[in-house]
Amino acid sequence: MKVIFSAKPPQYASPFNYGWFFFILFLFWSGSCSQKKRDSYSNWGVYKADNESTSYSHLDQINKENVSKLALAWIFEPNDSITGDRPQNSESNPIIIDDVLYTTSARGRLFAVDAATGELKWSFDPFNGERGGGVKRGVTYWEDGSDQRILFTGGDKLFAIDASTGMPVPSFGNEGKVDLNEGMRGDPDKISVIPTSPGIIFEDLLILGTEVSELYGAEPGHVRAYNVRSGELVWTFHTIPMPGQVGHDSWPKDAWKYSGGANSWGGFSLDASRGMVFFATGSPAYDYYGANRKGKNLFGNSVVAVNARTGAYIWHFQTVHHDLWDYDLPAPPNLVTVEHEGKKMDAVAQTSKVGFLYVLNRETGKSLFPIEERPVPSSDIPGEETWPTQPFPTKPAPYTRQFLDEKDLANYSPSSRDSLVKLFRSLRYEGIFTPPSIQGTLQFPGSRGGSSWGGGAFDPSTGLFYVRSNDSPEIMRMKKVEPENAITNLSVYKQGESIYSTYCISCHGRDKNGDEQGNPSLVGLKGRISEEDVLAKIKQGGGKMPSFSSVITDKAKEEAILAFLFENESSGSPQEEQSLLEEINTNQGASTEIQNTDSLNRYLNLTAYGYFRDPEGRPGIKPPWGKLHAIDLNTGDFAWSVPLGNNRDLQTGSEETGERGSAGPMVTAGGLVFIAGTRDNQLRAFDKDTGEKRWEIKLPGFANANPSTYEVNGKQYIVLSVGGNSKNTAGSVMAFSLPD
Missing domain, CATH: 1.10.760.10 (Cytochrome c-like domain)
Structure with a gap:
């Protein structure tokens, strides 16, 4: 338990008083230092490891030499599924504080578990027995002395739970919860904003993003900060700027009244010493047609830095102008320190769906490597105005394929090949950033290409950055709806x-x-x-x-x-x-004038997220369909790339096929990169220097989550949320360690 020393020094001097004062001060100092070390080395106290979102651990008990002996240590099963449920998946990245693990189940229940044994300590149901559900990628921990809290969301509510008892903190909000619909643009009774990734703590603030609809009439993606003690809303950053705010001129003048999206759903990173919080945003709504939002549309598809104490804008970098492809920035920025032009530099590394890794100066947002604005194809849909150029980093090279031609199409059989060639030739395709069309557009990378919410992992000792990639083309086919x-x-x-x-x-x-x-x-x-x-x-x-x-x-x-x-x-x-x-604007509480502003003709992508496949449902392009990469951020060069995952039914040679996935990697001082999230249900460990596979284990279900690691009683554990199966639909949390 962290000791907070708050007493003021005596106003008068005596040897006796000063002796006790300095003795207590010494205890406080040594205790604080040991706690800081314990937090950094033994715990996994924040989503994706730390405030910097590095997904890195200093622990090295499990290493290259002994990882082959890694075995199951314990398993926790929440057993909270409902009769008739299909197998469920939890995306939770567990956090570990001292000897307690905190996580959520696939149905959104909160659990505290003994980190050494997997025994349940307590649980909390934010849905009061109802079905619940929804994506939850983790929870947030805050403490001040004996006041220790878990902050997490269930549906559209933010909860503060006593970390020791599992009971709501009555002084927080309304008996322990805050309605996240309040403080948005729309009527709180008619909207629903549901965060998927946990917030981050700065001083006494919880900074939180949200998940909003991606359809017409969506809510705007406000980033908000709440007082962690009271639940009071302290500041709001408008990702669709209001009049007088930076970026307002990148939209039609009244777009802030009706446009939505541009939300931060992937999480946050924090530079506490600078008082800066960083986040990445998704596309404006509607994703595939933007006649009612002409312009660049800041702060959609942007890396943004704001003052963590006030929410004031500091800088931004937009990766896609006027997005029409659902090219969200899906993961929190990684805060890194690199060797650049002969000196150490604090930077931000941002993964993306298009396969570009953007490396930006942390204080200014300027790219460390040259970025070129290049012309891209124009839309042929009436009313649409595509932005004429898009930014292309020159380094690092893309970590996913960005162009296809007929030689890249799969060849399972002559008839399969013929059908793929025919489909390919029927679609509009002019490379990356080919806009959606009524004819049908081949989108590559697809909206699930590049990398997803799992993000990357950074090793500060080497400057290597680890990220998975997906080669996943899709078909976009637009239809006018009147x-x-x-x-x-x-x-x-x-x-x-x-x-x-x-x-x-x-x-x-x-x-x-x-x-x-x-x-x-x-x-x-x-x-x-x-x-x-x-x-x-x-x-x-x-x-x-x-x-x-x-x-x-x-x-x-x-x-x-x-x-x-x-x-x-x-x-x-x-x-x-x-x-x-006819879609109805969700701003039902807005005036008729505002609703009429958003009354242009609308187009829908009738094949949204539709894979490019052959008639048998097999991937339409040759493998590999998924890889794991190591990129040197000091130079921008690749250290290695290997296929990640394998589909044995479609494997034709000795090389694994790779598989598409969303979960991200974890890297450790033991020289290993751990990653799951492939449909072959394997958890794997790779040599972080060479990419050689050192260990893998078959899991009982699909593990669509980032792993965590921690140490309790001198033993290091690797822990992972694992999806359900026919016998245990609720899934489990599995911990692995070396044998005694």
Whole structure:
């Protein structure tokens, strides 16, 4: 426990008083130093390891020489699934404070576990017995003496939980919770903002981002700071700038009233000594068509630095201007120190979906390597105005492929090859940044290309940066959606089918069977899940699925989509006045004037997140489809690259195929890089100097999470959230150590 010495020195002098004072001061100093060392070396006290988001550990008990002996030490099973649940995945990166591990389950419950044994200490349910769910990548710890708290979100609520007892802290907000819908632009009763990644602590502030809808009418992606003691909102940074704020002129003048997105959903990094907090943002909404948001659209797709105490703007760097590809910056910036032009320099390294690694001066935001603004293709959709150029870093080289031609297409069989060539030739494709089209556009890298929320890991002893890559092309096919094309005189079931065909078919398929990439089957919902739970999932989102609260805006739409999903073809009568293809602005509390501002013709990407595949559902390009890279940030050169993961069914030679994944790596002083998140359900350890695989273990489920490491009672552990299977749908937390 950290000791906070707050007494003032005596106002009068005596040898006796001074002796005790200096003795206590010595104890405080030595205790503080030992705590600081323990925090840095033994604990994993912050999401992605530390304030700098390095995903690095100084522990070296587990190393290259002995990692082959690594074995399961303990397993914790939350056992909180509901009857009828399919296997669930938790993306939580556990934190460890002294000898206690804190994590969340796939259903969003909070657990405190003995870090040496895996025994449950306490649990907390933010949903009061309801289904819950939604992505949670971790929790945040704060302490002041004996006041120790876990800050985490459940749905659209922020909770402060006593770290010792698991009980809400009554002095925080309303009996331990704060409504995150309050303080946004829209009516708190009609919106829902749900963070997916944990916030970060600066002094007595919790700095927090949010997940918002990516559809028309989305909320703006405000970054906010809350007083960790009281729950009071202290400052707000507007990622869609208001009049008079930096970046306002990069939008139409009234866009701040109706535009949404540009949110920081991947997490934060902190330079406490400079009082600077760093975050990266996603694209403005709607992702694929921006006629109502002409301009560069700051601070969408930007690395941003603000004053951690006040939220005041310091600098930004925009990686994509006027995004039309859903090219979010999905992970927190890594704070690094590099050797540049003969001197040490503090910098920021930002991963991306396009496969560029941006290395920026930490104080100014200027790139350490040259960046060129290059012309890119123009849109052919009426009303759209693509930005004419995009930034291309000259170093490091892209860590994912950024161009395809016919020789890159897969060749499983002559008929498969012919179908892929035919599809490829039918699509618009002019390289990276080819805009969406009605014809259909091949997007490469796809919106799940490059790297995702797992981000990178940085080794300060070598300057090497580790990141996974995904080669994952997609198809974008736009369709105009207008009120005059509203479907009327249809049964409720048919209206639901129309909603499904517009918004759901690209992930769950025309037959509702889903796929193996985390898009579950929706066949046979009746009897295994309630209509209320399905509706809650649609409105709140969860896993890869965004919230569709901006689509299902009234009772008629609710009844329609439920009738279709639950195969109730006899449900209801025609809804004469209901347009199910017309999206409704979620700013229902806004004035008519503001709503009318956002009334331009709208286009939807009907194949959003649709993979480029052959008729059998196999990847449409040759492997490798996923790699792990080591990049020297001192020089911008690659140290090594190796395939990550393997699909044995599609492997044709000795080299592994690699697999697409979202989870990120962890690097240790023991000379190892640990990473999971591949569909072959392996946890692997690589030699951090050479990329040689040193160890792997088959897990009982898909581990779509970043690993953590810590030391308790002189023993180092590697710990990981692991997804469920048919026997244990809730999943588990698994810890590995060397044998005694």
